[in-house]
Amino acid sequence: MNYLYLYKDRLSKKSFVKKIILAYLLGVFILLSGCLRNDDFPDEPTITSIEFNSDDTLLIVEFTDGDGDFGIAPEDPDFPLYLDADSTELNPYYNNLWIDYYEKVDGEWLFVQPENDQGFNFRIPVLTPTGQNKQLEVIITNAMEGEVPYLLSEADTFRLDVQLVDRSLNESEIASTGEIIMPR
Secondary structure, rough: OHHHHHHHHHHHHHHHHHHHHHHHHHHHHHHHHHHHOOOOOOOOOOEEEEEEOOOOEEEEEEEEOOOOOOOOOOOOOOOOEEEOOOOOOOOOOOOOOOEEEEEEEEEEEOOOOOOOOOOEOOOOOOOOOOOOOEEEEEEEEOOOOOOOOHOOOOOEEEEEEEEEEEOOEEOOOOOOOOOOEEEO
């Protein structure tokens, strides 16, 4: 009888050790899976939110980019200011955040042509994260003081249309701030 009891005791110790190992492995799996990102963003930039703070002239754009190839290095040879060395034609992809300015006049939206060649567009630097997961969730804040012509305008309402482009030349949909009443 003592022999059977001893055999039974060994079985319960083995199963107890197996349960401990299984619980440990399960805990490690849960911890590691919490570090993995399950978001599946499209490769092209997608604007998720846009707003304009007229008090501070801040444009705030939130977006995602699934492959993380957003942003341009300052002297990137693939994105020169001009299309070629002999050209005076600006490269439309020199900047990667494009802004169109509209004013509402007599109930209709009118595009306001910028005074300079670059317009209100600007260049966002490289944002590609290190590591395996290159997906981006970004909030960009741009102080547009002195760039937005509403201070000189006779109209009382404006809007900004924004579009993003990544290094693969994937363009986002155009997003609009909606109507903004001009401060006086």
